[in-house]
Structures are given as structure tokens and as C-alpha cells.
Amino acid sequence: MLHRLTISGMSCAGCVSSVETALQNVAGVTEASVNFAEHTAQVTGDVDAQQLIDAVSQAGYSAAELTGEEDASDREAIEQAYYKALLKKTMIAAVVGVPLFIGGMTGWFPGLNEAYGQGVWLAASVATLLVLVFSGGHFFTGAWKSFQNHTANMDTLIALGTGTAWLFSTIITIAPSLVPESARHVYFEAAVIIIALINFGSAMEMRARGKTSEAIKRLIGLQPKTARVIRDGQELDIPISDVGLDETIRMRPGERVPVDGVIIDGHSNLDESMLTGEPVPVAKAVGDEVATGTINTTGTFLFQSKRIGKDTVLAQIIDMVRTAQSSKPAISRIVDKVSSVFVPVVMIIAVITFLLWYNFGPEPKVSFTLLTTMTVLIIACPCALGLATPISIMVGVGKAAEFGVLIRNGDALQQAGRLTTIVLDKTGTITQGKPAVTSIVPVNGISEKDLLLCAASLESSSEHPLATAIVQAAKDKGLQLLPVTEFESVTGHGVKGNINGKPILLGNAHMLTRERIAVGSLQEEASRLAAKAQTPMYIAIANEVQGIIAVADPIKEDSKPAIQRLHRLGLKVVMLTGDNIATANAVAQQVGVDEVMAEVLPQDKDEKVASLQLNNEIVAMVGDGINDAPALARADVGFAIGSGTDVAIESADVTLMHGSLHGVADAIAISRATVRNIKQNLFGAFIYNTLGIPVAAGVLYPFIGVLLNPMIAGAAMAMSSVTVVSNANRLRLFKSGRSS
Amino acid sequence: MIDILVNSLGVVLIVLIIYWFWIAKPRTQKTSSDVIDIIVDHGVYEPARIEVEAGKTLTLRFQRKDPSPCAEKVVFSDFDLSVDLAVNKPTDVKLTPDNVGEYPFTCQMQMYRGVLVVKQ
Numbered sequence: 001m002l003h004r005l006t007i008s009g010m011s012c013a014g015c016v017s018s019v020e021t022a023l024q025n026v027a028g029v030t031e032a033s034v035n036f037a038e039h040t041a042q043v044t045g046d047v048d049a050q051q052l053i054d055a056v057s058q059a060g061y062s063a064a065e066l067t068g069e070e071d072a073s074d075r076e077a078i079e080q081a082y083y084k085a086l087l088k089k090t091m092i093a094a095v096v097g098v099p100l101f102i103g104g105m106t107g108w109f110p111g112l113n114e115a116y117g118q119g120v121w122l123a124a125s126v127a128t129l130l131v132l133v134f135s136g137g138h139f140f141t142g143a144w145k146s147f148q149n150h151t152a153n154m155d156t157l158i159a160l161g162t163g164t165a166w167l168f169s170t171i172i173t174i175a176p177s178l179v180p181e182s183a184r185h186v187y188f189e190a191a192v193i194i195i196a197l198i199n200f201g202s203a204m205e206m207r208a209r210g211k212t213s214e215a216i217k218r219l220i221g222l223q224p225k226t227a228r229v230i231r232d233g234q235e236l237d238i239p240i241s242d243v244g245l246d247e248t249i250r251m252r253p254g255e256r257v258p259v260d261g262v263i264i265d266g267h268s269n270l271d272e273s274m275l276t277g278e279p280v281p282v283a284k285a286v287g288d289e290v291a292t293g294t295i296n297t298t299g300t301f302l303f304q305s306k307r308i309g310k311d312t313v314l315a316q317i318i319d320m321v322r323t324a325q326s327s328k329p330a331i332s333r334i335v336d337k338v339s340s341v342f343v344p345v346v347m348i349i350a351v352i353t354f355l356l357w358y359n360f361g362p363e364p365k366v367s368f369t370l371l372t373t374m375t376v377l378i379i380a381c382p383c384a385l386g387l388a389t390p391i392s393i394m395v396g397v398g399k400a401a402e403f404g405v406l407i408r409n410g411d412a413l414q415q416a417g418r419l420t421t422i423v424l425d426k427t428g429t430i431t432q433g434k435p436a437v438t439s440i441v442p443v444n445g446i447s448e449k450d451l452l453l454c455a456a457s458l459e460s461s462s463e464h465p466l467a468t469a470i471v472q473a474a475k476d477k478g479l480q481l482l483p484v485t486e487f488e489s490v491t492g493h494g495v496k497g498n499i500n501g502k503p504i505l506l507g508n509a510h511m512l513t514r515e516r517i518a519v520g521s522l523q524e525e526a527s528r529l530a531a532k533a534q535t536p537m538y539i540a541i542a543n544e545v546q547g548i549i550a551v552a553d554p555i556k557e558d559s560k561p562a563i564q565r566l567h568r569l570g571l572k573v574v575m576l577t578g579d580n581i582a583t584a585n586a587v588a589q590q591v592g593v594d595e596v597m598a599e600v601l602p603q604d605k606d607e608k609v610a611s612l613q614l615n616n617e618i619v620a621m622v623g624d625g626i627n628d629a630p631a632l633a634r635a636d637v638g639f640a641i642g643s644g645t646d647v648a649i650e651s652a653d654v655t656l657m658h659g660s661l662h663g664v665a666d667a668i669a670i671s672r673a674t675v676r677n678i679k680q681n682l683f684g685a686f687i688y689n690t691l692g693i694p695v696a697a698g699v700l701y702p703f704i705g706v707l708l709n710p711m712i713a714g715a716a717m718a719m720s721s722v723t724v725v726s727n728a729n730r731l732r733l734f735k736s737g738r739s740s
Numbered sequence: 741m742i743d744i745l746v747n748s749l750g751v752v753l754i755v756l757i758i759y760w761f762w763i764a765k766p767r768t769q770k771t772s773s774d775v776i777d778i779i780v781d782h783g784v785y786e787p788a789r790i791e792v793e794a795g796k797t798l799t800l801r802f803q804r805k806d807p808s809p810c811a812e813k814v815v816f817s818d819f820d821l822s823v824d825l826a827v828n829k830p831t832d833v834k835l836t837p838d839n840v841g842e843y844p845f846t847c848q849m850q851m852y853r854g855v856l857v858v859k860q
Contacts, residue, residue, distance in 0.1 A: 006801060006830045006832075008777075039775045039799075039801075040832075064803075064829060064830050065829055065830075074826075075826070075827075078807050078827045078828075079807070079809075081807070082807040082808065138782070141782045142782040142783035142784070143783075144782075145781075145782040145783060145784045145786075146782075146783050146784050147760075148766075148784075149766045149784045149785075149786075149788045149853075150760060150761060150764055150765060150766045151761070151766075151784065151788070151853050152761055153783050153851040153852075154783075154851060155782075155783050202808065205809070206808075206809055209809050322822070322824070323820070323821075323822060325822075327820065327822070328815075328817060336817075336850055339849070339850040340850055340853070341762070343761075344757050344758070344761040344762065347757050348754050348757055348758070351750050351753050351754050351757070352750075352754075354750060355746075355747060355750040358743075358746055358747075358750075359743070359747070382849070382850075382851065383810075383849055383851070386848065386849030386850045386851060387848070387849055390848040390849075391848075409820070
């Protein structure tokens, strides 16, 4: 097992060897090395972290376990303990506050003017002080620490509000003659009930926030703890951290794949839904990749580990989701500016409120000034404002990940919500990207076999998907490919070369025009094939057309319904392809896109995206992420469409973990829902504060004689952040429209 | 007389709030060490203002003691970086600030606030 520790107290290289020796002397340690620059130690061995920390302490230094990934159970235990502590603080404050409140309302307690009244209220002062220390001490410590750091936060407002209430009440309890008789009213109950309410609100908020991070917890939970490794012919269950590269691992039915690798023996169906959102298990055999966290459904197989630790696809997904969840879209930058000055501004408003009531308020002035100032401090809620954006982003990005949609950051999410046009690459995006030869039309007496042989021999040097289809067709027929000399590829047009000394050419009509070769009577045949969504390619031998080979790429089953969903979302759908116009139109007709851009050379794809942007469209480009990289980069949002867990995660603003276009619709729908949610939260938080603070300051009093009770302000403040978090949690209920 | 005193005190208080929270800066901790310990507790990062050299790789070692969810993340928005902080366990954040300037780091809600002051 590997442990990483932080070491404090080291000042020289001598300390390094002392710490290393101390660690190496612990029973079970096989290796220990200390990094002086980083003040860390890395220790391997069958040993408990606490034993290592104790050994370092005994050597005169101090150590702690360095965490990269907090253990989920540790985290839950800490959160649970904190939640219970908050409830306990609430209870104790309520036990003191509620009787004081009821007593005050019903007149059970004597007034300060009565002889023994002062004694009773002095006892209440001591009791509330104890509550403020026990249940509200953290607010006062936080306020003081922040003050020392020249910052102010929610603690500052609560401490000032409740502290002022307690101090004023205690002063007039001790010396009631300082204020007029009508102003001899104490606010002990308000101070403690506010503390109770805010603690209770924090506990509720904590519960609600736990749910917001469910998506990332679920992803972390996909990582198994152990792997069954075969070493020296023996099968051993070892911790994941001990699995090395190129180790052989056995998988049994029902188990989760512990690290990424390649199957070397056996076959099975793997459930990849947790990573890709694709519900149907994927058949895997020798040579296929398996990804960490996916479930082996039926078979047994052996695989070799190829990516471990932070390099696995799962670790990269977790990393990306986590980063995206914490990123902020442009919408929140202004909010951050407001948040950063919010508390001092509220403090100034409280002072102004005090002065206004002091100078212009009715008698008893002291009571009115104190009540309104305290209420202003208590009602203001910087947390609701600060939480409004990040909490929605966290839930939205996490929800998207559940559908196999990885959104890079908040800006991508905000842009995805504003899109007006979707540009879809044809091959591999609308179609399966697995073209096959569908027609061979020879002329001038050449045989089908010879025509295919010439084409396949020429294409064997090309990496184009159509070339792969032709070569595969030749292999299927058992043809032996011929050597090619002077091979040349003309991007977007075709290929040429010499076979047995004869010049051979394979390409589209543009290629023939370029080489000044007449198409002749085959033009009609080519059009007929193209109208059936096949891509015809002419073959010319010795500058004379000898036939056509047509290749078709089957359309993905769900492309049409996914494009219909995009239409329902109000988006214009454009298909972009290098294919000829007739084939492109045939595909377009089958799936129902609005506009076709055909015969576009790969290098011109980004210009087409730019031309749409010039017409004030907000454009998304959906492609495979490799061939379409410039167009993906040019688009307002680039979607890289994957084909399972081997997708290049780093390549685009949004990565779709499986090949369905439904992922694009899901991403846009979730983005819109999230941005709407952020706006609701921000609107709520702004409205709450901009209405709440003036009402608390008493603007309604001159008109309808109403002042806000500080306890109601405390309840409203406590509930405002709970409301924001709960509203964000509604995003968890988002459902994909795939089935509709 | 009392009225003048109360009003004057109010105005002075407003001036003090403006000075203390917006004009005065917290004490800056200058460091030449590559590892900087930052305590996360009671609503503040300690130290909250850290002066470092440009181009040097730093390890900011966050020691989160506050279990409240407010403290659970530290966000360096200028570096597009956000890190979950474990409670009672140090969490390292590695950064190489190349350009001179002030780079804030905060919790998600902007209540915990710190600044990395990068100088030549």
C-alpha cells in the first residue's frame, strides 16, 4: 500500500535522512523516500498511516496523511458529525430562546421597572450569553478572524446583529435609567432564536448540498478497491494502488473493471452505461479495450492493464467533471464582484439606518434604531448570492455526466444554452463512420474483381475511411493487393498512383476534371447511386474511366429522432460533408436536416462555421474531435462525439461519451435548464436582498406602520440559502428526451 | 450635543468600514519557501495574503479545519483551478504563477478570501 505524508519541521538535508530512517524502521515498510522540496514522504508497505505519523513524531518532526482523494466514508462521517453538532447547537439555543420568547409575549416575566425584574433579566442575560458562546461562538470567532484579515462575511453580520442585541439588552438590564421608560425592552430572545434559526438553516443547507454532489460521488464509487491479478501463475486480490502496468487481471461475471486495459483472452459483454449513458452492453473480445468502472456482465476474460491511477478514462472523467463543476460562467463574474463588497456595504447601510431612525424616527428612538439596525444586519444574506451560480453548475454538470455528456466548463455550459444552429459532420456523426462497398459498376469489359483489386491496391496507402472500406472489401474477397508506385493523395478529391506501370486514378468527379479525364456515360449511373446515399468513386486506368465503386456509410439508427429533438429545441440543423452533393442530399433527406453544405474540403470546414457565425448564429459544431479540430475550435461550442470509452476527452468544449446525437440534444437541454436555474437563483437572491434590506430598515413604517421582526429576518436569512440549494437540486430530476 | 456626537460617530464608523475593508490590506506573508501552509478555519485563510516570486512552482498546502461546506473547495479562478479540501488532512495545490499580479483565491461563495501576490 502506498502512503503519502506531509512532513513539517524539516530544515536541512540531515532532517531528510532522519525522517527516512524513522519511516524505514517501521515494521512492514518496504520503501520510504522523503522529498525535501515538497516536504512530503512516500512510503510503500503493509503498514497503517498512523504508525508512520507516530514514527515521524518520535523522530522530532510532525506528519499528516496527504490526501489527493478524500475517502468517501471519512467525508460522510465528518459531515454527519458536523450536521449533528449544528442540530445540537440549534436545540440548546431553542431551549433557552423559546421560553424567553413566549414569556416575553405573554407577559410572564416582570418588566425592568419592577424590583425583582432586573434580577430575572440578569439571569436571562447570563443564560443567553452562555448560549451565544456555545451555539453561536463560531460566528463570533469567524467574525473576529475575518475582521483581522480585513474581510467580512456572513459571520460578521450575525455576530454584529446578535451581539448588539445582547449588549444593549444587558446594559439596560443593569442600568435601565439610561433609556426612557418606553424603551426599556430587552432582546435576549431575539439573539438566541436568531442563532438557533441560522444553525438550523446551515444544517438543512448541508443536507441539501450533500445531494448536489451525488454525481461525482457516484463516479468515484465506480472505482473498485481491489483487482484479481495473476502474478507468477497465482491469482491474488490486491489493492488498486498496487496494480502496475502490463499486469494480467482476471475478470469474472458481475465484477467491475478495476483499471483500463486490453482483453488478451476470452470475451464478454460489458455494461458501459455508467460512463457513456449507453444502456446496451457492448460486446468485447481479444484486442478490445476495457475501461475502469464498467461492469463485466456475463463472460470471463483476462486483460492486460494499460492505464492506471490518474490516467484511466474514469479518473479523467472525474477530474473533468470536478473542474467543470467548480468553474464559473461569465454570468457569475458580476455576482462575484457584488459578493466581494456585499457585507461591508450592508454594514454601511446598517449605520445609515441607525442614523436615520435616530434623527427622524418616533419615540422610543432607542428601540426603533436598535431593532431596525439589528434586522438589517440579520436579513442580509451573502451566502444565497454566492451560492446561486456554483451550486446550479455543480448539479447541472453532474447530471450531464450521468448521460455521458462531459461539459468542460461553465462558459461552455452557458454558450450551449444559447445555441441557434447545430452543424453536424456527416461521417461518423450522422452516419456510423463504418462505410462499406455497396456497388461495383465496371465498363469496357473489365471484371468487377479486377476493378476492386486496382482500387483496393491504390487505397491501401490511404487512411481515409472510404479507403478502408474498399481495402476491406478486397480482403473479404481474398484478393492479393498489388504494389503501387508514385502514390499521391489529393485531399478532398481522390488518390492516384501506378500499378504494373499503368497510371491508375480513383476519386470523385472533381478528380477526373482535375486530371482532364472524361466521365462519359457513367455520369448517370453515379447520380443514381448518389441519390441512394451511396458515394460513387470513379476508377480510371491509363486515363480512361473503367468503372465506379460506390461506398455507403449506414446512418445511425437514432440520428433521425435525435435531429427531430434538436428541431423541437428550436435549433437549425446543418450537415457539413466533403461528400458529393447528391449523396449528401440523400442522407440529409433521410435524417431531415435543414441545410446541406456538401463537397467541403476538410480545411474549409471552419470557414463554413465562421460564415454561419457572421449571420449572427450561435453555432455548435459536432464532429469526431480529431479531423474536425479547427471547426470545433471555431464554433461557439465544439462537441466531440465519441464511440464508447476510447473518446479523446480533452478535445472539445463538450465531449459525448457515446456516438448518439441524442447526447447533443441532452447537453443543450441540460445547459438551458441549468442556465435557467442559475437565473432563478440569482433573481431570487438579488430580489431577496434588495427587497429584504429596505424592509428591514423600515421603509414600510412611514406608510403602513410595519417593522420587520429580527427573528423573522433570521428565519428568512436561514431559509434563503436553503431555497437556493433546493432549487438547484431540482436539476437532479432532469430527464433525457431520448425516449420521446 | 449628544445628537452631534451620535451622528459624528456614525459618519466615523462608515469611514472606518470603508478604510478597513476596502483600502487597508491584510498583512502580507512573504515567502521564499516552495511550500506554504494555509490554515482554513473560522471563515478565513491564514495567511490570506501571500507574496511569491513569479515563475516559481509553489505548493500551497491547505489544512482545512472548518468542517462546514463553505470551506470545502478552494477556487483559483485565474488559473481555472478548483480543489476539494479534505477536513483535517493537508491538501496540496501546485501552481506556477508566471505573470506578476494579484490572484485571488476563494471558496465557492467568496466568503473565504485570499490573495496570491506575484512579484518579480
